Amino acid sequence: MGTSNGILKEFLHDCQVTLEKETESKTAIYMNSDDRWNLATRRGQKRIDTVILPEDVKKDFFDDIAEYLDPEAVAWYAEHDQLYHRGYLLYGAPGTGKTSLSLAAAGQFGLDVYAMNLSKVNDATLSDLMRKLPTRCILLLEDIDAIESAKSRENSDAGSSTSSSVTLSGLLNAIDGAGSVEGRALIMTTNHVDRLDPAVIRPGRVDKMVEFGLASREMLLGLFRYVYLPLSSKTERVGDKNEGVVNNQDAQDTQKHIQELAAMFADRVPAMKYSPAQILSFLIAHRHSPRDAVENVISWVEKGGEGFIPLRRQTSTMNTKSEEAVDVLVGVGMDDIQSWSTVC
Structure with a gap:
């Protein structure tokens, strides 16, 4: 019996080692459901050399995140009594690679991605979800322009399907309020930077803005x-x-x-x-x-x-390199992330 237990323990240990090897080279993507984070899928980590952007823009972005994640930065923020978080706004036309850059950053620094669908939360659930974030991760908020201030909400069509039930004040409190989570990198994306309330992108909430243009x-x-x-x-x-x-x-x-x-x-x-x-x-x-x-x-x-052909419809028929190109370079959005658990 003891021998059988030993074999079973060895088998379970081997399974654990195999699982760790398989997951350490992958990026976990979590999606929100009610007030919980659920694992949607694990994707192979993406290399930054597969991101097609002007080299100076790409280098500046990754250097900034690397400096923020440096262990010495944690001590500096604490010593200077500053909240330890960093915010980025990626803006530009659809299909220019905003979400893809976020996923490449996750792969480069070994971070999991928590992609929040703002249309499925209100102020209360947003606050709960923010508290449940791990200390080191990328929080991805897509189409942040869907957040409306109280004034604009009153003036807009109540039946609009494009707006979120999260209020501007609720978002701001979640980002850097008293209960905000430290240690995460916040990445927000928008196709319409001109629609954002200035309070959202003020320095301290958004530390760096990256514009995504059409193909040069x-x-x-x-x-x-x-x-x-x-x-x-x-x-x-x-x-x-x-x-x-x-x-x-x-x-x-x-x-x-x-x-x-x-x-x-x-x-x-x-x-x-x-x-x-x-x-x-x-x-x-x-x-x-x-x-x-x-x-x-x-x-x-x-x-x-x-x-x-729309990119997301090609995934099931492409070879490995083509799939990576679609996932990393361009065309990855919230709808794509939500479908990964079934496509992959």
Whole structure:
């Protein structure tokens, strides 16, 4: 009997070790339900090199979070009697990568994401949920412009489905009131920064604002390279259906070829006209042949960039790299997060 118990304990220990190995490299995504946080899914941690943004903007954002999470920062905040929290506002048009950057930050720093659906909470449940946050995490509040002040609420259509039942005062108290949780990184997103009450984005509540624009030439080049270049020099891939498999020996020639095609692609697509989501969707549709992408993009532009497939509908049919591109670069929003537990 003792031997059997020993075997069982060893088996359970092995299961625990396996589970820890599987989860340590993944980001846990929690969603709110009533006044509770429920695990929605675990996703593979996303690398920051898969985020297509101007390098200076990306570096500034990640450097700021890294400095905030530095253990020395905890002591500094305590010594100076300051609340230990940091707030970020990501703003810009839909499909420009706001939520995706948040998930990449979680992967980079090993943090879990608590994504709150503001349409499902009121002031009381918001306060409860905030108290139940762990000390180190990313709290993601999407479409923060849905929060209305008391005055604007009185003047708006009571039947509007876009507004949240959380009041402005309730949100502000939750962010930095007496009972606010310290240690978390607050990331808020909006497509309409002009609609935000100034009280929401004042310094101290929002410490850094990051604007997400339409695809610049630099981003067009980056998206093209990301889709067609190997993720590492050790990766074999099909660069073009008619060009065969790329191996390590001609990797440099492949990179040069893709760089040339990327420049041609960027020359044919007007900068600052399309969202990264539109560009990526087009490239994924031509992911087996970069040459076809370059040749066909002219007619795509002439049609106004119409006809691309919505990203979230492609997930089940894409290969691993394409799925990562969708999840990390662009097009991930609250609806996508809610569906991950069933899609994955």
